[in-house]
Amino acid sequence: MLQCNYFENRADHKFLFCVLAEKQCILEKKEYLEKLLNKYLDKQCTAEEVRYLLSHFNLPDQKEELQDMLHQYFEQEVEAGNVEKQLAEQTAEELRPVLLSKIRKKQPRYLIGKWIKLVAAAVVFLCVSVALYVFIPSRSEIRKETVQSAAPQKDIQPGSNKAILLLANGSKIILNEVKDGELARQNGVAIVKTKNGQLLNTSLSSASADTEMAYNTISTPRGGQYQVILPDGSRVWLNAASSLRYPAAFTGQSRLVELTGEAYFEVSKDASKPFKVSARGQMVEVLGTHFNMNTYEDEQSMKTTLLEGSIQIAYQQMKSLLRPGDQAKITAGQAVPLKISRGVDTDEAVAWKEGYFQFNHANIQEVMRQLSRWYDIEVKYEGKQPSKEFGGAIQKDLPLSKVLNILEKSNVHFKVSGKEVVVMP
Structure with missing residues (x-):
């Protein structure tokens, strides 16, 4: 390696030194980055190495370099016989925008475990025992299998930003059909629809x-x-x-809202007015925190999962205080209906908000309930259903046929007729 002091006293070589030293430095940095990227894809990076890698590719002129490195990585896998060429090229193309989207957020965490699972949900899978795992594999995990296209038919598309706003005066507004801008004013609050699919209630x-x-x-x-x-x-x-039923303005001693179904909350802090959520007989009280509530009536239990802060949950005569990573599960009819689990997988609880389905030891009925709500389909069952469990992640922006193709790799079959899906063994 060239050192500065080798040329520092030789004026005739000063320019040559600068050029050679710069080239040497660039080559060494590229080799180091390639090494880090390979470790990153193999899930072996330290937290410090992840931060360095993401900060480098966050530079505006490094996007193509990332693409080149990804292609080089998968070319090596093709040459080694670990993966088919078509699958490697497709994965490299789909992986870059996901990595870049996470890099732009500058999240100093190990992203590869969750987000690469998401990218390859439609192209790579591995069946282990009775569970289906959808993921982007490391070198030792890659399998030569691809998901085939569904039979030609009018496919069912995924859900989108759609909602209806019912105002206190009885007016009904279909939000996905009206133009962006102010929709109404009431009690000193302007109700505005924004271009990115938000309903903003601004106090005037x-x-x-x-x-x-x-x-x-x-x-x-x-x-x-x-x-x-x-x-x-x-x-x-x-x-x-x-x-979600909520007051046009929070004027009382608390901020009370009523929920049906599922929602993720990021509550603004206000010590003088606790935020309360009422849902199917339970009451959650917070001051300022992040949490998810799943209260669907067709689910066996209601689940409240805490990500940040603390909340108190009450059901019947029972109360419990939750800390980050805790999940409260309420199952009506049991002797002890309210149970708390510590250290749960919070990513699974909020996966829907992040744009994917995540299953962890889920049976086929649990899987299909999520799909039925998102794709607006009716699910029926024929024959004896397998007792296998499903685990892994699948993108929510895929057409229904691709999602069903992924699930069929675990020896479950589907028949689609219009908006009806029949599940068969």
């Missing part, structure tokens, strides 16, 4: 405590989702087939 003036309470309700249909920003700045993501 302080409502007095004796102002009559006016409640609005936003509802998502099957195959819909929506984000609401409440008058206090709290954010709520509504999953499909869900609704």
